[in-house]
Amino acid sequence: xxxxxxxxxxxxxxxxxxxxxxxxxxxxxxxxxxxxxxxxxxxxxxxxxxxxxxxxxxxxxxxxxxxxxxxxxxxxxxxxxxxxxxxxxxxxxxxxxxxxxxxxxxxxxxxxxxxxxxxxxxxxxxxxxxxxxxxxxxxxxxxxxxxxxxxxxxxxxxxxxxxxxxxxxxxxxxxxxxxxxxxxxxxxxxxxxxxxxxxxxxxxxxxxxxxxxxxxxxxxxxxxxxxxxxxxxxxxxxxxxxxxxxxxxxxxxxxxxxxxxxxxxxxxxxxxxxxxxxxxxxxxxxxxxxxxxxxxxxxxxxxxxxxxxxxxxxxxxxxxxx
Numbered sequence: 001x002x003x004x005x006x007x008x009x010x011x012x013x014x015x016x017x018x019x020x021x022x023x024x025x026x027x028x029x030x031x032x033x034x035x036x037x038x039x040x041x042x043x044x045x046x047x048x049x050x051x052x053x054x055x056x057x058x059x060x061x062x063x064x065x066x067x068x069x070x071x072x073x074x075x076x077x078x079x080x081x082x083x084x085x086x087x088x089x090x091x092x093x094x095x096x097x098x099x100x101x102x103x104x105x106x107x108x109x110x111x112x113x114x115x116x117x118x119x120x121x122x123x124x125x126x127x128x129x130x131x132x133x134x135x136x137x138x139x140x141x142x143x144x145x146x147x148x149x150x151x152x153x154x155x156x157x158x159x160x161x162x163x164x165x166x167x168x169x170x171x172x173x174x175x176x177x178x179x180x181x182x183x184x185x186x187x188x189x190x191x192x193x194x195x196x197x198x199x200x201x202x203x204x205x206x207x208x209x210x211x212x213x214x215x216x217x218x219x220x221x222x223x224x225x226x227x228x229x230x231x232x233x234x235x236x237x238x239x240x241x242x243x244x245x246x247x248x249x250x251x252x253x254x255x256x257x258x259x260x261x262x263x264x265x266x267x268x269x270x271x272x273x274x275x276x277x278x279x280x281x282x283x284x285x286x287x288x289x290x291x292x293x294x295x296x297x298x299x300x301x302x303x304x305x306x307x308x309x310x311x312x313x314x315x316x317x318x319x320x321x322x
Contacts, residue, residue, distance in 0.1 A: 009049045012241040016040045017211050017248050022133025023160040032131025035098050037299035038250035044297050045319045055320045056294045059099035059302040060092035061256050064122045065106040071266045073282050077306050086129035093130045095309050101135040101302045102126055107148045108139035116151035123152045135162040146173040153177035175206045188216040193235050200246045215249035221258040222289045233296040253293045256304030259286040287311045
């Protein structure tokens with residue numbers, strides 16, 4: 001006789017906020033399309049239990065300088081477009097990126113020490129080169145981040161870009177720029193539930209609407225703290241679904257940066273033969289990191305290798321139809 005099995009379902013009281021990046025001409029911008037993430041009412045990919053209205057999306061990292069510190073595999077894969085952020089962004093769009101994550105690395109005191117003028121020029125040129133919504137990252141040093149991200153916010157007024165990173169040491173300046181010019185911020189905190197929540201509270205206290213805040217909990221790559229990252233992201237998502245409004249932000253993870261700093265992807269000298277083919281291993285390192293974090297709740301993953309884009313996209317498609 002057939003047996004009926006009742007699948008247990010959680011009844012969540014909370015939901016992840018929907019957040020839209022980019023503005024089309026009808027909204028005062030110039031983007032060819034917008035990207036919306038969030039809106040989940042259940043844990044990742046439990047389609048039988050709640051709504052997952054928007055699939056995770058892929059951002060591709062583009063730098064404003066030639067990335068000499070990158071793995072030779074990445075340099076070979078992208079080729080000459082790495083000499084120009086506009087050509088690089090166009091190639092990323094052609095390969096299927098949903099977003100461009102422009103990193104103003106040349107503003108680093110150790111990487112050229114460029115300033116606001118150069119940031120304005122680069123952001124403006126990339127906005128003209130691609131119709132995709134834009135994320136703009138500073139070099140990761142608070143004082144320079146403030147300088148170049150404020151400039152980026154000014155020149156991209158009306159485009160609804162995301163400014164990153166907004167951290168406890170500089171959130172006031174970055175949030176003020178977002179408020180003044182109609183942008184979003186990426187709230188990045190050390191990998192800790194309470195610190196992530198506290199930063200969101202501080203941003204909210206400055207009267208920035210929470211549907212303009214993405215959350216970066218800081219991530220580790222495969223073999224470098226990925227399990228701990230997964231557990232923190234899972235706890236953030238559980239808190240959000242049980243009604244904690246200050247954890248209900250879509251999450252973004254800089255997968256490429258983390259995966260390609262690992263020894264297993266960066267070098268192929270003095271490594272065990274059992275590690276196998278360098279290129280295949282390296283791409284898989286990024287893809288496995290990305291798919292794991294997507295299953296932990298990441299709504300946006302920032303990738304580096306061209307081949308990773310299609311592989312992660314295929315994984316997302318399978319998860320969304322499972």
